[in-house]
Amino acid sequence: MSKLQTPRGTRDFLPIDSIKRETVFGKIRKVFEAYGYDPFETPAFEFWEILGVKCGEEIREQIYRFKDKGGRELGLRYDLTVPLARVIASDPTLPKPFKRYCISRVWRYERPQAGRFREFWQADADIVGSNHAESDAEAMAIGTDCMISLGLEKFHIRLNSRKILEGLSRAAGVPKEKVFDSFRAIDKLDKIGIEGVRGELANRGIKEEAIQKLLEFVLIEGSSEEILEKAEQLMAGTDVGIEGIHEIKEILELSRAFGIKDRIKVDLSLARGLDYYTGSVFEIIYEGEKQVGSLAGGGRYDDLVELYGGSRSPAIGISLGIERIIEILNEEGKFPSKKTNVKVFVAPTSDELRTKAIEVSQILRREGIQTEIDHAERKLKKIFEIASTQEIPFVVIVGPRELEKEKVTVRNMVQQVQEEVNIKDLPEFFENIFT
């Protein structure tokens, strides 16, 4: 057999990695639930005609597309938002606002590079059926609390609005039918720089003068309030732009009550890659040394549910990029590297006592204490070695002399001390230590 590796851009997660990832998932889940979001899942694949809509040309090319044996055209989901919109459209009876979270995998056939994978995990929280600014501010508050709960402090939030961008594009002289093209070009600013974007806009048939103006507009600097003030002046007359500015102002105001105002910087050059965004868009930017782009992003997609045939359902969500977050947590040394969750190794002093050792281990296991037994008739010395290497903190030694007194010896592998404990007191003994 060759090809024992995983397909390119996908990975195996051994326990040492999985333990980390489960910790991250658990913390994010706790924040999502604290904000009143409930769990929700959808299939890994969808009908192609669902996926192909409103993702933008770049992502459409990246979807894993295939036919099942019945000839149906399917694709692996490339995000968790489109399936949500489909569910909402298909079931008009769902109470609104509908708040759900989903921490799960998605697939995109991207060029694999550092921190980019073809199979990766997203953690999304979305609220559907609310056009209130509370929801926009809440999405950013969730992102903030997730970062802090994970131990990340160095970050800020870039905030913009597709409506403002549209207003600025129109004010700069971009024709209406090319507004989306201008979003797509501006979205690449971080990747390809100003000259790159200039070229991209020109390629899309936008005139030099409009390009010049648009770039000036989106690169306005100042405080959030100053930027909004200047933008408002620039687009006198374009209703959509003014609407966007008022929305962002209200979101900023509410963000103070959410306790996240200081994190937010309005940045008119933020566009986001997906075509389905319609209003506010935001990204959480890591400020540490390592350059990783955004750790999370989100925005409003007020038209998506309607596009699938549902009733009008304004919606906003945040999506956390698990892979980058884990990369940063590793980088910052926020993870104590843990080889196993096992806390106790039960071992007999001789082979005749192995059934007794099993009985002792069962007492602990039924109390939920993570307990290992030997499966290979190894000597006690070898068990100590394994416990040391695997960083298992306790070994319970089942020996004949202690057994006569209904006792076992508990060895603390860290402190290198041991004591005799009554077998019936073992669960309490360990519960006192581990909780």
Add this chain to the structure above:
Amino acid sequence: MSKLQTPRGTRDFLPIDSIKRETVFGKIRKVFEAYGYDPFETPAFEFWEILGVKCGEEIREQIYRFKDKGGRELGLRYDLTVPLARVIASDPTLPKPFKRYCISRVWRYERPQAGRFREFWQADADIVGSNHAESDAEAMAIGTDCMISLGLEKFHIRLNSRKILEGLSRAAGVPKEKVFDSFRAIDKLDKIGIEGVRGELANRGIKEEAIQKLLEFVLIEGSSEEILEKAEQLMAGTDVGIEGIHEIKEILELSRAFGIKDRIKVDLSLARGLDYYTGSVFEIIYEGEKQVGSLAGGGRYDDLVELYGGSRSPAIGISLGIERIIEILNEEGKFPSKKTNVKVFVAPTSDELRTKAIEVSQILRREGIQTEIDHAERKLKKIFEIASTQEIPFVVIVGPRELEKEKVTVRNMVQQVQEEVNIKDLPEFFENIFT
């Protein structure tokens, strides 16, 4: 848009279902970890040549197979065992025995029917690198503890060995090259009955006399010990059969120390569907009214890692069928139907107080208390209605009179009583209730 449903055999899980499923996953995870298994994940898809090996013809036909844009032949994994074997084969440095669990989804293009899906979840715990009977007994103990932890009491475990089956097949006169065919036919006994199996065996070219004998052999009745005794007599001379009987006897003996002996019934007609099994095989059978087949199954697959080019690594695992377990839990009414995890709804008495209500909710959320706020400027009366319908146990009312005293009113929706609580005491107030 048409086709708003999910592809056939796949499902969306709304919060009411997801909350149940997360509860089930959590309980199983706790048992797996108590037995010293660590988390582990692999990609959703594998190279086709990995998946196609040793699954058996029936399952091979059910694999979702496709090419990626680079022309690589891939398939969605149909179980969690094959990817594990690949990982073990690819990384000889992994310490053995290697114990991992995985609770995740798999895909098979089956004919959808009650309780059968094309996308479904398995919960697997496996130990690789041990040929000791402890491991076989432990796999069954894990299954037992999972059932009990989920509240299921009515079940027993069918136990057999592929080695005994091989011995019996050979003793009955089945030619060596048709032994696997006999396993596949016997595996269908529950589905197609004795006459069906008889036909199947005949179709596979096994002689009438051998069929008659084999069916007599596998249908021997009695206590586990009696059955093993009779089987041992029948196959005097076939080494593999005798070996199987000794292994099962040792497993039975150890199962007493694990506290599960009374659950186990040796049943020589148990074959299991997958081709990779080599030794003990078992299934957990639900004994309630509803006929659902097995809730879990497992067995030894001592050759699989070697087959992928790894060193010899005897292995055994258990796989729990999440969908059937949930079906039974629903049937037995073991789930209190829970519409949401939200515990507190914070609502202002008037629109001017909405930022104050957000501030109060943030205090609770940052303590991890599942808290909802209004996103639609609804009246207090409406909020009470929502809390009742959604079964949210508490509403915190933010009103001007109480605010002057730095207080809010907490309404217990179940008992229909309310009291004033200092805002700064809110986290403690709810923590005392919820923990």
